[in-house]
Amino acid sequence: MEKNSTVIVVVAVALVGQGPRVLMQKRPANKAHGGLWEFPGGKVEMGETPESALVRETDEELGVALEPADLEPLSFATQALGSAGGSMVLLLYRARKWRGDPKALEPDTEVAWVDFSALLDLPMPPLDVPLAASLIRSIEGVAKAEGPS
Numbered sequence: 101m102e103k104n105s106t107v108i109v110v111v112a113v114a115l116v117g118q119g120p121r122v123l124m125q126k127r128p129a130n131k132a133h134g135g136l137w138e139f140p141g142g143k144v145e146m147g148e149t150p151e152s153a154l155v156r157e158t159d160e161e162l163g164v165a166l167e168p169a170d171l172e173p174l175s176f177a178t179q180a181l182g183s184a185g186g187s188m189v190l191l192l193y194r195a196r197k198w199r200g201d202p203k204a205l206e207p208d209t210e211v212a213w214v215d216f217s218a219l220l221d222l223p224m225p226p227l228d229v230p231l232a233a234s235l236i237r238s239i240e241g242v243a244k245a246e247g248p249s
């Protein structure tokens with residue numbers, strides 16, 4: 101069988117606020133991974149960079165304006181697409197600055213600010229779980245680098 105080398109790139113962002121806490125989005129019940137909580141984002145479309153796709157997705161889904169320069173690459177996760185080959189790559193960025201108060205603008209979605217201490221208790225799609233763990237470690241790393249307070 102001919103192998104497929106397609107790579108689908110999906111981008112997502114951890115909007116990190118004081119706490120620290122992070123904005124999570126609940127997927128619509130009727131879609132893949134329905135009802136699970138994910139980092140906001142979506143597929144990179146033709147002609148877009150990962151960063152411009154994320155600026156578009158967060159505008160459409162949350163009504164938030166992000167500057168590409170405020171997107172810090174944080175981690176990624178991958179998944180095979182099936183026996184024919186191909187894979188999905190989910191790139192997670194982190195942002196500490198944005199404009200606008202995030203709202204759930206897409207039908208049948210919700211958003212919530214989640215404390216880092218409760219993040220891993222949320223039901224998440226498979227690729228978001230290791231990314232959430234990376235996010236938590238990144239903040240712990242900052243705390244260690246800054247030393248005891």
Ligand SMILES: Nc1nc2c([nH]c(=O)n2[C@H]2C[C@H](O)[C@@H](COP(=O)(O)OP(=O)(O)OP(=O)(O)O)O2)c(=O)[nH]1
Nearest residue numbers: 110131132138139141142143188190225226227228
């Ligand atoms: N965040 C996340 N997305 C995943 C995982 N596994 C997986 O196949 N996906 C897919 C579901 C979606 O097709 C895509 C996310 O892009 P999206 O948010 O634009 O998807 P969507 O369901 O709104 O749109 P579509 O697939 O109907 O075109 O990634 C995962 O573990 N985490």
